[in-house]
Amino acid sequence: MVNFTRSEDLIDPLSRVLEPPANETSEQRAAREAREAEARRVSDRIDEQIRSEKQANSRNRAPVKVLMLGQAESGKSTTVKVFQMSYARQSWEAERMSWRTVIHLNLVRSVNRILAVLENVPETETAGRVNLLRMRLSPLRRVQRDLEMHLGLAEGDELHAAADTGVFRCPAEVCLRSQNGWANALGLARQKTRGQGKRSLAEEALEVILMSRDDIAALWGDDEVRTALDVRGLRLEDQSGFFLDDLYRIAHRGYEPTDDDVVRARLRTVGVQEFRFFVEIGGEAGREWIFYDVGGSRSHRGVWHPYFTDVKAIIFLAPISVFDEKLEGDPSVNLLEDSIKLWTTVCKSKLLSKVQLILFLNKCDILERKLARGVSLKRYIPTYGDRKNDMPTASKYLRNQFLEIARKQSPEPRTVHCFMTTAIDTRATAKTLAAIRGRILNDNLQSAELLR
Template identity: 35%
Template sequence: MLPRRNVWPPPPTPPTSESEKLARLEAEREAKRVSNAIDDALAAEREQRKRPSNAKILLLGQAESGKSTILKNFQLYFAPKAFHTETEAWRPVIHLNLVRSVNFILGLLEIRHPSTYSGARPRKPSTPDNALSGQLRRLSISLAPLRQVEESLSNRIAGSRPIEEYTDSSEADRYHPAKASEISLRSGAGWTAFLRFRHGGSTSFDRTEKADSEDLQNRRILSACAGDIMTLWAAPEVQRGLKDREITLEEQSGFFLDEVQRICKEDYVPTSDDILRARVHTIGPEEHVIYMESAHETMRSWTVTSQRVAWAQFFDDVHVIIFLAPISGMCLADSLKLWRTICCNKLLISVQFILFLNKVDILTRKIKAGIRFADHVTSFRNKPNEPKEVIKYLSDAFATINQTYSPRKRKMHRHDTKATAVVIDDIREVILLNALSATNML
């Protein structure tokens, strides 16, 4: 049989109904919309490929200098969607911070002879340690369940490994004479390590269900104890006892005793400020990649590594080093020594430095309370005992070390306030310029 020949011209299209015509036009519009979306996505991908891939930043500073806080500030600023997806996962950490402060106070009440504890140098107590009021004895009993809550939260955050493996002290020294205890995570666990613990550290449904059940029980206990926690913190005997021992819990990381009523609610959801204040101590180097969520950012991502100064020489491929110096403690001998170490390191000769004088707010409160900076740093002499004068003096001291010990002249970028949007933008510009310069794009 011969193949059927095409008829030309083709027969006219039979007339269609109005509804069919509208349907065909709608299909054509949808096809065009999809085509345009694909074209836009391809164009965005081409632009993304043109952007430099990564900026490398190294955070350095002594313990509790604020490295984790500035890291969280970076994520909140550059990757807010990712930051907020982790909100609920921070709740156990914040609750643990709060509970450990409470248990620290209860532990002090139980200590009859504080001077027997290592490092304790208390003044003579205003009242004998064994003469607690009836109210404090009642609070000690009513808040006893918080010991169990602390253990539950610690095990959840530390995972399946025993908590002792993560801590630097024995159980006998659990309540440090001048500081509330904190949980420590090994390197690799990371600042958001507890995200996996929120899911039980496993894909097992039973494990997750158990973790959720324990979390609910802990929240109910905290809710029931909220009133007594506030009463304990406000008790004059407690405040006098802390003052006698020269302990200022308000200045310690992870302090939430000023937000008990809100944080102890069963339906509590952490705010961004709560997450920035939360404290998890990490041991060893930590590396975090922040993927820029704004299409207008030049760099695709930042790799931020938090490390001990002793290992800084092994990170000579970074674009910028951010050095955090906590100035709230008045005596900065350790920070100045660490700063001199990295300034004179020849392997870091091409790396730009950003100095961040941290915890200025605490320093300001101390000076306004009457503490004289010159009593702690004699070289300050008779300069005005004002926060601005002290900050300038310290900033100049770091700048002098940089000029004296750097193998070659190096510009130092200084910041002496908390990580506001303006400060982060300034830091961003320095990092961007150095990253582009290193990749020969400038």
């Protein structure tokens, strides 16, 4: 039997509830419509608030991108390491032991640099004991190559010295040629360390280092060797990756790198490097920070522009201790002059005029030591005039010069946050990074229209 549904049964029950009362007066209808309009406005406001909060959360979790600029050896990688140590502690701890091999390489490389200089020193300038040490330490050249192979580094040039020019060059520095920089080398080292059975190249290299410890100490402590290095302008203690003063602590089977050791370690990278860290502390936990180190040497500066897009801040590092040093490969160019030219280019760029600009006048510790030794700033910077050759006066002068360039060369008025820094001073650098991190985040929120 077929059942027929009456038309009144098809009426939506909700529509019956929403129907106006049958005997509604005009005044009641006006009041009801006003209530319904207010309810719609409240509902729309709630919906808009929900959409805004979703957008805010989405924007708030977008990566914060920072561009590191500066010439080679300015301290960019060191600064990135201090950021990781301070805000991404778990990833830092996971990598810390892997730096052990890098630090051993730094130690051996310093010894080989000394040996390269001594090869071109007349025997009349050194005693027979120095020549004996040179012979006994010669296996460390092979150790350096083995450690480079263990880390998967690009092959370096042979140790050499340009005796014809009177400028003795240290061994060419080996480099990483990968986008992920030291992360790849450390990952490779970890994989090889986990291997079973046969000893790794790093372990074999350490055995040779252990057998050479006393000879290394004798070489570094020899007055005639130190004199030969000073005459040729090689001050290893002023360069990154210097560990000769920590020889017996580092050349040890039970050695575990400290935070300061890792920050001081040197592993030069070639090309553009990208470092990603997720902040693990505070209200920003889970936020990703991306640092781009685009390389500071002249040959790399042509690839900078693609990385200017969408960065929230530029940290420019200018090592002010290099006022008496020359550009490698072009001894006619003063290193501080080269850094100033690079800074001027960044300030003049219209593409970067809206990007927050942070200036680190770095390596203040080395500048202070040089001035204390009597190295004259006026000799290399005539405009310094008759000012005192001390750290407070010199740092103030250089700071004013860099800020004046920014004021004159910027396409439009801008604020430059300037800090006097020593990147390897982890505590001081961490405090500086905490200050600029707040500024960068604040600027990031403003650009996302979350702050008015």
